[in-house]
Amino acid sequence: AKRRGRNRVEAFNDELRLRTVEVKRLSDEILRGLERQEFRPFFQPQFDAETLEIVGVEALARWEHPTRGFVPPDVFLPVAESLNVVARIDEAILEQALFQTIRWEGLGLDIPRVSVNVSCQRLHDDGLVEKLRAMNIRPGSLTFELLESISFDAADDGLKRVIEEIKALGIDIEIDDFGSGHASIVSLLELSPKRLKIDRRLVQPLLESAAQQSLVQSIVDIGKVRGIETVAEGVETMEHAELLRRLGCDILQGYAFARPMASDDFLAFATARAWM
Numbered sequence: 567a568k569r570r571g572r573n574r575v576e577a578f579n580d581e582l583r584l585r586t587v588e589v590k591r592l593s594d595e596i597l598r599g600l601e602r603q604e605f606r607p608f609f610q611p612q613f614d615a616e617t618l619e620i621v622g623v624e625a626l627a628r629w630e631h632p633t634r635g636f637v638p639p640d641v642f643l644p645v646a647e648s649l650n651v652v653a654r655i656d657e658a659i660l661e662q663a664l665f666q667t668i669r670w671e672g673l674g675l676d677i678p679r680v681s682v683n684v685s686c687q688r689l690h691d692d693g694l695v696e697k698l699r700a701m702n703i704r705p706g707s708l709t710f711e712l713l714e715s716i717s718f719d720a721a722d723d724g725l726k727r728v729i730e731e732i733k734a735l736g737i738d739i740e741i742d743d744f745g746s747g748h749a750s751i752v753s754l755l756e757l758s759p760k761r762l763k764i765d766r767r768l769v770q771p772l773l774e775s776a777a778q779q780s781l782v783q784s785i786v787d788i789g790k791v792r793g794i795e796t797v798a799e800g801v802e803t804m805e806h807a808e809l810l811r812r813l814g815c816d817i818l819q820g821y822a823f824a825r826p827m828a829s830d831d832f833l834a835f836a837t838a839r840a841w842m
């Protein structure tokens with residue numbers, strides 16, 4: 567038994583070593599990828615629940631790796647986080663997303679606003695507000711999606727001040743994955759977000775029970791009382807879309823309408839749509 571135990575320990579150590587090597591390689595590749603600008607945004611449209619017009623677009627990071635192909639955020643974000651380079655990825659995505667919207671505009675496609683995901687690391691970046699100020703963003707044209715879990719730091723006055731400064735530049739704040747965690751609604755509402763994005767784990771079971779519906783309904787109602795728009799993510803069927811519209815949700819995003827797309831695909835999609 568002792569012997570078997572030892573073997574198990576060795577097997578565990580081998581696996582750990584393997585994983586460590588793998589993480590080390592991934593880390594090196596992420597740093598190299600950042601220098602080579604391999605991180606770029608894909609774009610997923612957001613629709614007005616009533617008119618089904620495109621009202622915005624979310625930029626989602628993709629890593630275009632020279633040999634591995636497109637690497638999704640779930641793979642590279644945890645490693646990037648431990649390397650402290652998520653802020654650099656966020657910055658690269660923001661810059662390219664703004665660049666693309668300006669390019670689309672030149673080609674006749676006017677997208678009212680673009681949303682980017684902003685990590686906690688980026689909010690703690692000292693030069694952030696100055697960099698944003700230098701970008702001369704048109705008020706209302708850019709949204710920062712902050713994860714619900716950010717509110718654990720909402721007691722952090724420094725963070726609150728940064729968020730106030732960002733808002734003063736005309737950049738909207740949206741709470742992402744709303745209803746997914748254990749954050750207090752009060753502390754989230756204290757940030758006076760422009761929008762709440764209802765987590766897809768609440769959206770997807772919507773057709774299953776009245777209880778699920780009343781949960782989403784209550785989020786929509788909080789929004790209405792406070793003058794905060796609600797966005798549903800992970801809308802996978804038109805049945806979901808129709809129910810969400812009836813519940814009063816303002817904006818819809820999900821595979822029922824479109825997947826995240828490369829810039830030119832998005833341009834083609836949105837241009838065709840504008841003529842419908």
Ligand code: C2E
Pocket residue numbers: 610625626627628638639640643652655656659683684685711742743766799800801802819820821822826
């Ligand atoms: P998120 O911000 O909650 O983004 C929504 C995720 O759901 C995206 O996954 C999107 O592709 C996916 N999705 C969209 N519609 C549907 C649908 O109808 N059904 C289902 N099942 N999924 C749908 P993605 O692109 O893999 O991104 C995963 C997460 O990575 C994002 O979740 C966000 O938290 C993070 N992320 C993505 N880009 C960035 C970035 O530039 N910076 C930071 N800090 N985080 C990012």
Ligand code: CA
Pocket residue numbers: 624683711742
């Ligand atoms: Ca998001």
Ligand code: CA
Pocket residue numbers: 742743763765766799
């Ligand atoms: Ca989300």
Ligand code: CA
Pocket residue numbers: 743
């Ligand atoms: Ca999420």
